[in-house]
Amino acid sequence: xxIRTHAGLALDARGVRAGFAERGRAPREILxxxxxxxxxxxxxxxxxxxxxxxxMLFHLxxxxxxxxxxxIRWGGDIEVTALSERVADRWRRETLGLVFQQFHLFxxxxxxxxxxxxxxxxxxxxxxxxxxxxxxxxxxxxxxxDIDVAALSRGEQQRVAVARALLRKxxxxxxxxxxxxxxxxxxNVVADLLCTMCRGANATLVVTTHDPALASRLDAAYDVVDxxxxxxxxxxxxxxxxxxx
Numbered sequence: 001x002x003i004r005t006h007a008g009l010a011l012d013a014r015g016v017r018a019g020f021a022e023r024g025r026a027p028r029e030i031l032x033x034x035x036x037x038x039x040x041x042x043x044x045x046x047x048x049x050x051x052x053x054x055x056m057l058f059h060l061x062x063x064x065x066x067x068x069x070x071x072i073r074w075g076g077d078i079e080v081t082a083l084s085e086r087v088a089d090r091w092r093r094e095t096l097g098l099v100f101q102q103f104h105l106f107x108x109x110x111x112x113x114x115x116x117x118x119x120x121x122x123x124x125x126x127x128x129x130x131x132x133x134x135x136x137x138x139x140x141x142x143x144x145x146d147i148d149v150a151a152l153s154r155g156e157q158q159r160v161a162v163a164r165a166l167l168r169k170x171x172x173x174x175x176x177x178x179x180x181x182x183x184x185x186x187x188n189v190v191a192d193l194l195c196t197m198c199r200g201a202n203a204t205l206v207v208t209t210h211d212p213a214l215a216s217r218l219d220a221a222y223d224v225v226d227x228x229x230x231x232x233x234x235x236x237x238x239x240x241x242x243x244x245x
Contacts, residue, residue: 008041016070048224097165107150155186
């Protein structure tokens with residue numbers, strides 16, 4: 001299957017049901033999303049308390065987990081629930097920028113090495129243009145490229161994670177609680193970087209968060225209510241996104 005990458009891919013999720021099974025217990029359903037759409041190039045927050053299913057949505061939208069049933073499409077023609085593992089891995093590398101809550105950086109490696117690491121899955125040698133882009137991104141997030149990430153604060157590590165997610169100019173950026181456990185000033189810096197850089201690239205940004213300050217920066221916010229996504233009032237200065245029952 002040919003994988004096409006474009007800035008600002010739209011998301012369309014229909015009839016998605018998902019949960020988990022504990023040993024010795026019946027499966028527990030967490031999500032039952034009827035219909036959820038994000039327009040290409042939009043910035044959206046998925047809100048809710050811990051345990052509401054936000055991180056599960058992050059994994060489902062990234063194709064890291066599969067729903068029990070339902071359809072999740074990006075750009076109209078990429079059905080992530082139907083991709084093989086090999087194709088899904090390639091699609092994520094070429095299309096997604098992922099910012100995990102726990103960063104997934106490698107201590108003992110520099111900020112630059114961590115930022116360039118996703119490219120190593122394709123080839124060991126790094127093209128000069130990509131190295132230059134990584135250095136530019138790290139400069140933008142005010143991180144020295146040669147510093148060991150183990151020596152960085154959580155906020156600084158998150159900035160490296162954001163730079164890494166944006167390295168390949170992805171069409172989609174998914175961020176799971178990117179400001180969690182950060183102080184307010186650092187959270188503002190991280191939020192500014194994500195919003196500004198995704199807006200400049202016309203990338204679709206979907207953020208899971210329980211931070212109302214972060215949610216208020218985006219085009220629209222949705223609450224996870226009884227496993228479904230319910231829209232809040234859109235930010236007046238932006239066009240509202242479409243959702244349907």
